[in-house]
Amino acid sequence: MKDKIRKTDEEWRQQLTPEQYHVCRQKGTERAFTGAYCDSKEKGVYQCVCCGNELFDSETKFDSGTGWPSFWDPVAEENVRAEEDHSLFMRRTEVMCGRCDAHLGHVFDDGPAPTNLRYCINSASLKLAKKA
Numbered sequence: 001m002k003d004k005i006r007k008t009d010e011e012w013r014q015q016l017t018p019e020q021y022h023v024c025r026q027k028g029t030e031r032a033f034t035g036a037y038c039d040s041k042e043k044g045v046y047q048c049v050c051c052g053n054e055l056f057d058s059e060t061k062f063d064s065g066t067g068w069p070s071f072w073d074p075v076a077e078e079n080v081r082a083e084e085d086h087s088l089f090m091r092r093t094e095v096m097c098g099r100c101d102a103h104l105g106h107v108f109d110d111g112p113a114p115t116n117l118r119y120c121i122n123s124a125s126l127k128l129a130k131k132a
Contacts, residue, residue, distance in 0.1 A: 005051045005100040016050065023124040024050050024102035027087075027094070032067025035123025039063075044130040045075065046121075053079055053099040055126070056119065064111070064118055069126065071119040072111045080119075082107060095119055 007015075012025050022028035037046070046056040046069070056071040064070035074080045078098050085094035085106065095104045104125045111118030 003099075007100075012050070017124075019124050020049055023122045024104075027103040028122075029105075030068075030122050030124050035068060037069040037123040037126055037128065038067060040069070040128070042128060042130055044128045046071075046126045047129055048097040048100060048102055048104070049125055049127045050102040051097060051100040052127075053097050054129075055079055055097065055104065056121070058128075058131075062112055064120065066118075066120055068105065068120045069123055070111070071121065072115045072117055074119065080104065095121065097125075 009025070013021055016024065019030065023030060043058045045054050046058070047054055054075045057075055060071045060073045062070055062072060081096050081098045082093045083096070085092045092106045095107050096102060097104060102125055105119065105121040108118045108120060109116055
């Protein structure tokens with residue numbers, strides 16, 4: 001993986017849309033079934049909207065019925081990182097970009113084989129690099 005990216009709050013605000021900033025830098029969540037990639041079937045690699053780090057391949061995307069893009073495995077383990085999240089009086093595992101620490105979403109253990117994981121990711125934190 002490439003070196004860590006660190007920017008000031010103002011630099012992130014200038015680079016991102018208000019929704020992207022809210023989700024990625026303030027740990028927000030977009031409303032279910034509203035994101036650009038919720039129902040997308042396009043082929044490619046989903047990258048971090050903040051830094052371009054490759055996060056998830058479309059081959060691992062599945063319809064979880066939750067209203068957010070869901071994946072069963074990241075492109076590489078080091079490209080994402082996880083930590084416990086106790087917000088909203090729940091115990092969850094937050095998923096962040098391994099390169100710039102952008103909030104992506106959460107990971108749950110109710111996904112399909114082979115990993116049985118469901119990376120539930122906000123569309124606002126992603127950009128799709130399409131495959132031809």
